[in-house]
Amino acid sequence: xxxxxxxLLLGEDMSGGGKGVSSALALSNAITxxxxxxxxxxxxxxxxxxxxKAKWKKEIDWLLCVTDHIVxxxxxxxKTNGVNMEIMMTKQRTDLQMNIPALRKLDAMLxxxxxxxxxxxxxxxVKKEEDSDKGDDKRKDDKWWLPTCKVPPxxxxxxxxxxxxxxxxxxxQVLKAAxxxxxxxxxxxxxxxxxxxxxxKNGRASLGDSIYKGITVEYFDPDAFLSTMDLTSEHKILxxxxxxxxxxxIWKRKMTTKDSKxxxxxxxxxxxxxxxxxRAETVLIILKxxxxxxxxxxxxxxxxxxxxxxxxxxxxxxxxxxxxxxxTVLSRIEDVLYADVVAKNPSQAPLxxxxxxxxxxxxxxxxxxxxxxxxxxxxxxxxxxMTLLDFMGWNTTDKEDTDEKHKxxxxxxxxxxxxxxxxxxxxxMNNRPSYLEKIDLSGPRSPTSRH
Numbered sequence: 038x039x040x041x042x043x044x045l046l047l048g049e050d051m052s053g054g055g056k057g058v059s060s061a062l063a064l065s066n067a068i069t070x071x072x073x074x075x076x077x078x079x080x081x082x083x084x085x086x087x088x089x090k091a092k093w094k095k096e097i098d099w100l101l102c103v104t105d106h107i108v109x110x111x112x113x114x115x116k117t118n119g120v121n122m123e124i125m126m127t128k129q130r131t132d133l134q135m136n137i138p139a140l141r142k143l144d145a146m147l148x149x150x151x152x153x154x155x156x157x158x159x160x161x162x163v164k165k166e167e168d169s170d171k172g173d174d175k176r177k178d179d180k181w182w183l184p185t186c187k188v189p190p191x192x193x194x195x196x197x198x199x200x201x202x203x204x205x206x207x208x209x210q211v212l213k214a215a216x217x218x219x220x221x222x223x224x225x226x227x228x229x230x231x232x233x234x235x236x237x238k239n240g241r242a243s244l245g246d247s248i249y250k251g252i253t254v255e256y257f258d259p260d261a262f263l264s265t266m267d268l269t270s271e272h273k274i275l276x277x278x279x280x281x282x283x284x285x286x287i288w289k290r291k292m293t294t295k296d297s298k299x300x301x302x303x304x305x306x307x308x309x310x311x312x313x314x315x316r317a318e319t320v321l322i323i324l325k326x327x328x329x330x331x332x333x334x335x336x337x338x339x340x341x342x343x344x345x346x347x348x349x350x351x352x353x354x355x356x357x358x359x360x361x362x363x364x365t366v367l368s369r370i371e372d373v374l375y376a377d378v379v380a381k382n383p384s385q386a387p388l389x390x391x392x393x394x395x396x397x398x399x400x401x402x403x404x405x406x407x408x409x410x411x412x413x414x415x416x417x418x419x420x421x422x423m424t425l426l427d428f429m430g431w432n433t434t435d436k437e438d439t440d441e442k443h444k445x446x447x448x449x450x451x452x453x454x455x456x457x458x459x460x461x462x463x464x465x466m467n468n469r470p471s472y473l474e475k476i477d478l479s480g481p482r483s484p485t486s487r488h
Contacts, residue, residue: 038099041067061350064100065341068351071096072358079362080183081162082154082369090148097144100351104133107348132225133348136218140352143211143359150208150366159197160188160373186372192380193373205370208363215360216329222353228286229343232336240284240313248280252316253309259319274324274331281321282336288314330364 045067048057057063075093079085085093108127115124128134162184193201241249251262267273288310333341344350 041096041099059345061344061347062342064103064347065344065350065354068097068100068354068358071100072362076358076362076365079151079365079369082151082157082160082366082373084152084155085148097355101137101141101355104137104348104351105129107133130348132222132352136222136352136356139214140218140355140359143215143363146211147208147359147362147366150204150211153204157197159193160186160376162186183372186376188373188376188380190380193377198374198377201370201373205367205374208367208370212329212360212363212367215356215363219353219356219360220325222349222356223337223340226340226344226346226349226353228336229339231343232339233286233290236283236287240287240317243283243287244280248277252313252320257316259316259323262320263323268328271331274328275334278321278324278331279335281317281324282334285314285317285321286336288317 044051045060045063047053048059048063049066050057058066071093075085075089078089107130109130110125111128112123113126115122164184237243244252248266251265266277268277292307292310292314341350341353344353
């Protein structure tokens with residue numbers, strides 16, 4: 038513990054020469070690296086080991102305890118010798134007071150979700166090399182480092198599929214809430230000067246001629262615009278996201294600059310520039326909603342690297358590792374459902390599942406909202422364990438009550454009931470491993486990409 042906090046105080050520069058990173062970045066890296074060491078081995082749907090769980094709970098408490106001492110002054114009344122006096126008292130900063138308990142609840146829900154898989158016996162895992170020895174190389178280019186999920190020859194039972202769908206829906210809610218909190222914190226961080234200085238002089242240079250023309254047409258349709266873009270790989274999606282974010286920053290600065298002679302000036306009218314900026318933001322929102330698994334953009338990385346607010350650094354990193362773990366668990370559940378589909382219809386095997394490209398669009402009105410997600414968590418009850426036996430009603434006296442309680446989740450299984458309805462899109466790229474899967478623990482401990 039002393040060594041860990043020494044690294045934080047020294048900004049990861051153990052020489053004491055003052056060449057370390059800021060306290061905010063040191064804490065962000067510490068939370069990231071802790072999550073990588075604990076959750077990086079979560080390759081199966083199974084409970085965490087007692088040692089890993091204890092390490093996570095103990096050390097994340099150490100790192101989060103810093104937020105107990107990040108305070109703000111608020112007016113209060115104090116009675117002294119019968120006289121009411123107004124004084125300033127300290128309390129935990131509002132954003133931390135609201136978000137830390139919410140993130141802790143999401144953390145507990147994910148760990149409980151993994152605990153729920155301790156009693157299941159219908160699917161199992163085999164190592165990749167064992168799978169290759171049997172001549173089964175159908176998924177040889179798909180996450181080769183992960184064990185292959187196997188289900189019975191006739192697929193999963195109806196009850197197990199419904200239970201898996203229930204778990205998937207629960208984890209998806211955690212993912213949405215973590216994404217909303219992370220996006221809100223990042224939006225509140227200041228844009229570093231280094232990033233601004235690296236931008237081109239105008240939005241057209243940032244976007245490129247083809248993208249710029251698509252955004253500045255007279256009648257703009259964001260879905261039609263995206264249909265003309267090449268989104269067949271993670272790299273291309275990220276490049277489009279970086280270009281659009283850069284153009285938004287440029288246009289916003291041009292709308293607020295007063296010096297028309299500066300390189301931020303432009304002949305484009307203020308009204309048109311505002312319209313273009315709104316269109317670009319719409320496209321950006323749709324991209325984030327359709328492809329939640331893509332790495333962080335250049336702007337996000339720059340904000341994390343140069344952010345000096347310790348509270349925001351902790352909120353951002355904690356919500357990010359929860360988001361990454363939720364995405365990992367969701368991918369593992371989808372792997373089992375994919376194996377079930379292939380067992381029932383082997384012809385679907387070549388059409389591999391790709392969560393990055395097959396995530397269904399929820400529509401603009403259903404994007405996760407920061408305030409709504411936090412309010413749900415504040416009013417929600419403690420996460421209840423729902424093992425397979427619980428879901429089957431074997432631990433209850435009234436099966437009808439159990440069916441009634443979970444009937445909403447059963448409806449999500451309609452797609453899996455008929456093989457003819459299971460339409461899997463052709464894969465256009467490898468499945469995106471989460472940061473915790475890709476991190477090289479033997480390399481630098483201060484990652485600058487999505488972490």
